[in-house]
Amino acid sequence: APLARRDDLRGLLQSFADKASANGVLEVAELDGLFREAKDVLWAAPCDLEAGAALVDRYVAAVNQRVKETAR
Numbered sequence: 001a002p003l004a005r006r007d008d009l010r011g012l013l014q015s016f017a018d019k020a021s022a023n024g025v026l027e028v029a030e031l032d033g034l035f036r037e038a039k040d041v042l043w044a045a046p047c048d049l050e051a052g053a054a055l056v057d058r059y060v061a062a063v064n065q066r067v068k069e070t071a072r
Contacts, residue, residue: 002047002049005049005053006042006047006049006052009042009049009052009053009056010042010043012056012060013035013038013039013042013056013059016056016059016060016063017035017063019063019067020035020063020066020067023066023067023070023071024070025063025066025067025070028066030062030066031059031062031063031066034055034058034059034062035059037055038052038055038056038058038059041055042055042056
């Protein structure tokens, strides 16, 4: 189960990076930093799933907020 959760978090992180890219906000410094931080945790061994999940949640919220702001 932990490996499946890690893979789910990795997939979610990448899908929101794709969303950021599609909306032209991928290279915003804040988003880039959050992405790298989450990626570092999720691709480390051993993987801290709790920290990784929190970082992915922060990244998802930041991407959604930035996309919302650019849509206005």
